[in-house]
Amino acid sequence: MIKIKTYAFLTGLLALALTTLPAVAxxxxxxxLETITLNAGMHNIRAEVALTPEQRATGLMYxxxxxxxxxxxxxxxxxAPQCFWMKNTLLPLSIAFLADDGTVVNIADMKPQTLDSHCSAKPVRYALxxxxxxxxxxxxxxxxxLSGAPFNAPR
Structure with a gap:
């Protein structure tokens, strides 16, 4: 009886693992994401644009x-004051917090896979x-x- 219950439990557990595996993967x-070109002096940047809360939450993870x-x-x-962390982010990154006109407010270096907060020095709408x-x-x-379409748009 115990062997049958154990077998049924393990079979159910395996089925659950197999159905949730694609979601985890x-x-x-x-x-x-869609990209735009930004410029920092003579340097061109190909930037993916994270617009939605979901896109921003995932960012450059994985x-x-x-x-x-x-x-x-x-x-x-x-x-608003913006803060970032590096959960599930494998690459070491630098983040520039940007004013509406593209002016760099502050820059921070961020270590991979940490929950350390890196925040803007004042309210901003953009972070790169x-x-x-x-x-x-x-x-x-x-x-x-920096220059580019987002910083040229009327508010």
Missing amino acids: QQSQPQR RREMAAHEGMLFVFEQA EMNQGWFAKRGIQTGAK
Whole structure:
């Protein structure tokens, strides 16, 4: 009797694991979003645009690599203090918090797979994540100005 119940339990557990496995695998896949071109002086950036709360929450999670000129632009509905962490993010990143006109408010380096908060120094609508050190290597600091469609749009 115990063997039959154990077998039934294990069979049920296996069936549950097999039905939930695709959902778990899907969650661990990087998202791919529409891209736009931004400019930081002479440097072009191919930025995926995270517009929805779901897209922003997933961000660059599960990426194993990203080209030097690629990044992700997070767009929020209104300016507010923005904070980011690196849960399930495998790449070391730098984040620039940007004012409505593309001016860099502050930049932070973020370690992979941590829950450390990295926040904007003041309310912003935009944040741009790039490979760690991208901004520093190009001399882009607080006060620098990025250009591109989001920063040219009327408010």
